[in-house]
Amino acid sequence: xxxxxxxxxxxxxxxxxxxxxxxxxxxxxxxxxxxxxxxxxxxxxxxxxxxxxxxxxxxxxxxxxxxxxxxxxxxxxxxxxxxxxxxxxxxxxxxxxxxxxxxxxxxxxxxxxxxxxxxxxxxxxxxxxxxxxxxxxxxxxxxxxxxxxxxxxxxxxxxxxxxxxxxxxxxxxxxxxxxxxxxxxxxxxxxxxxxxxxxxxxxxxxxxxxxxxxxxxxxx
Amino acid sequence: xxxxxxxxxxxxxxxxxxxxxxxxxxxxxxxxxxxxxxxxxxxxxxxxxxxxxxxxxxxxxxxxxxxxxxxxxxxxxxxxxxxxxxxxxxxxxxxxxxxxxxxxxxxxxxxxxxxxxxxxxxxxxxxxxxxxxxxxxxxxxxxxxxxxxxxxxxxxxxxxxxxxxxxxxxxxxxxxxxxxxxxxxxxxxxxxxxxxxxxxxxxxxxxxxxxxxxxxxxxx
Numbered sequence: 529x530x531x532x533x534x535x536x537x538x539x540x541x542x543x544x545x546x547x548x549x550x551x552x553x554x555x556x557x558x559x560x561x562x563x564x565x566x567x568x569x570x571x572x573x574x575x576x577x578x579x580x581x582x583x584x585x586x587x588x589x590x591x592x593x594x595x596x597x598x599x600x601x602x603x604x605x606x607x608x609x610x611x612x613x614x615x616x617x618x619x620x621x622x623x624x625x626x627x628x629x630x631x632x633x634x635x636x637x638x639x640x641x642x643x644x645x646x647x648x649x650x651x652x653x654x655x656x657x658x659x660x661x662x663x664x665x666x667x668x669x670x671x672x673x674x675x676x677x678x679x680x681x682x683x684x685x686x687x688x689x690x691x692x693x694x695x696x697x698x699x700x701x702x703x704x705x706x707x708x709x710x711x712x713x714x715x716x717x718x719x720x721x722x723x724x725x726x727x728x729x730x731x732x733x734x735x736x737x738x739x740x741x742x743x744x745x746x747x748x
Numbered sequence: 749x750x751x752x753x754x755x756x757x758x759x760x761x762x763x764x765x766x767x768x769x770x771x772x773x774x775x776x777x778x779x780x781x782x783x784x785x786x787x788x789x790x791x792x793x794x795x796x797x798x799x800x801x802x803x804x805x806x807x808x809x810x811x812x813x814x815x816x817x818x819x820x821x822x823x824x825x826x827x828x829x830x831x832x833x834x835x836x837x838x839x840x841x842x843x844x845x846x847x848x849x850x851x852x853x854x855x856x857x858x859x860x861x862x863x864x865x866x867x868x869x870x871x872x873x874x875x876x877x878x879x880x881x882x883x884x885x886x887x888x889x890x891x892x893x894x895x896x897x898x899x900x901x902x903x904x905x906x907x908x909x910x911x912x913x914x915x916x917x918x919x920x921x922x923x924x925x926x927x928x929x930x931x932x933x934x935x936x937x938x939x940x941x942x943x944x945x946x947x948x949x950x951x952x953x954x955x956x957x958x959x960x961x962x963x964x965x966x967x968x
Contacts, residue, residue, distance in 0.1 A: 538793055538796065542817065542818045543814055543816065543818075563836060563937075564852075566786030566788075566797050566799075567797070569795055570790065573758055575829065576758065576858075577786050577788035577856065578856060579832055579852065596763065597763045598762045598763075608794055608795065610788065610796050610797040612786055612797040612799055614784055614786070614799040616939070618945075624892070625874060625877075625886065625890065628881075628889070630784075630801060632799065636797065638794065638796075654845060657848075658845055661839055661848075662935070666845070669843065669844065669848070669930050670925060672844070672846050676844070680846070698945070698947045701949075708890055709951065710889050711956055711957050712949075713945050713946040713947040714944065714947075715942075715944050715963050716944075716945060717783075718939070719939055719940075723936075724933050725838075725918070725934045725935075726931070726932075727842075727934075729932075730931065730932045731927060731929065734929065734930070734931050736931055740935060743935050
């Protein structure tokens with residue numbers, strides 16, 4: 529049975545509560561499919577939101593950046609963040625402008641981002657960053673040396689105070705608007721991948737690995 | 749000639765400065781292609797990031813939500829936000845784990861989100877929300893009545909203190925790593941749309957409009 533996430537005043541869904549949930553497994557499925565997290569924090573001069581790559585390692589989200597990064601280096605003693613991963617599934621066209629919507633799956637997570645210093649945990653995060661995006665890649669690349677590891681900050685955010693919001697299916701017009709005669713329905717959207725583009729400076733006798741040719745952005 | 753965005757301490761790109769720019773037209777192109785903005789704010793209990801639909805109207809980004817929304821209603825007197833729109837273009841596989849990257853285009857914008865109360869400005873925002881996502885839809889739907897308009901909060905954020913970050917092209921490995929023998933290159937990613945799914949409760953004599961059949965998520 530799936531455990532529940534922590535429902536707090538910040539994670540309680542007030543609008544369209546029927547779209548909300550606190551199911552941990554459902555949150556993990558969204559986090560495991562997404563590729564970019566939008567991370568918000570206040571490092572002293574107001575709220576900043578930036579896009580970051582991420583991975584889930586167990587019950588934590590790991591993030592990374594350069595030690596030389598101005599704002600990341602300010603996380604040395606931890607810092608509260610809010611993190612959102614959104615998957616867009618479709619545009620919902622209703623009879624009324626008011627009832628137009630999107631189909632989507634999103635996770636919003638609140639927590640303290642703390643520095644990962646333990647070497648084995650940091651190595652596990654490095655593996656997760658690659659294998660989250662392209663499963664199988666970690667074992668087929670040059671892994672970080674000590675200098676690269678030292679130059680990289682890894683942050684961990686617990687997946688605890690979090691919520692999910694999901695909308696799916698057709699438009700939901702008021703009864704009075706049905707029959708107005710406009711086309712209504714859903715334009716499905718999905719992230720798709722194109723044929724891999726080999727690096728022009730790569731040796732030309734390297735076969736494209738299976739994990740690249742069979743890459744699926746939905747990671748099914 | 750394109751005007752520049754405001755370069756402040758918050759928008760100055762410190763890492764990978766070669767990826768940064770402050771070109772207004774380039775920012776508008778990203779904002780006009782995106783469908784979801786991640787908006788960060790602090791309404792009194794820490795930073796929160798949520799996904800929102802948006803549109804660009806001239807030099808402003810407009811956002812909307814329900815008057816009944818707990819947090820949106822707290823914006824009555826304005827509130828600073830940070831807003832980020834990210835378009836993902838590819839996964840970049842390099843010889844070293846350290847040099848893996850993503851191809852993307854993103855805009856980060858800082859500004860005060862203020863309530864739009866002027867009726868004609870609010871109507872222009874309503875039109876923009878639909879025509880931004882599905883050009884042509886506004887003129888082919890029932891437009892908001894006074895009650896719906898009153899139930900909707902529209903916020904405006906000036907596009908001024910903002911920056912762009914773009915990465916494109918092949919991996920950039922250190923010279924010492926070239927020839928390690930791993931496959932390197934780019935897996936291109938893009939948002940694509942599938943065949944429209946008609947609403948099951950729609951009258952069955954409605955033709956699918958051209959703006960739906962020809963919908964392009966890249967809005968070219």
